[in-house]
Amino acid sequence: MDELTDAGVGLYGISVDSVFSHKAFAEQLGGLPFELIADFERKMVEAYGVRREDVPGYSGMPQRSVFVVDPQGVIRWTWQRSQEQPLPDFDQVIAEARKVAAQAG
Secondary structure (H helix, E strand, C coil): CCHHHHHHHEEEECCCCHHHHHHHHHCCCCCCECCCEEECHHHHHHHCCCCCCCCCCCCCCCCCCCEEEECCEEEEEEEEEECCCCCCHHHHHHHHHHHHHHCCC
């Protein structure tokens, strides 16, 4: 993952949960190859177009998503949850990030 950081490529997920919740979630999955951003105010959820309104009682929850961001801050690849794929394929996320890093270098 250092090669991605060195290339200025960011891997991010957005959550409205706390940092403590993120840590527990990552531990439950055996680790995550990306950073979860705590978006309590739901500003990024809106800006990134991943706001959900289909869950009663949870207005503004984000659609589970992962973003690969290039060194200029442009989103170059996105994964969003589907019924067929409730969690991202972490190997695919890393592969896509490496492609962005190669293009940036």
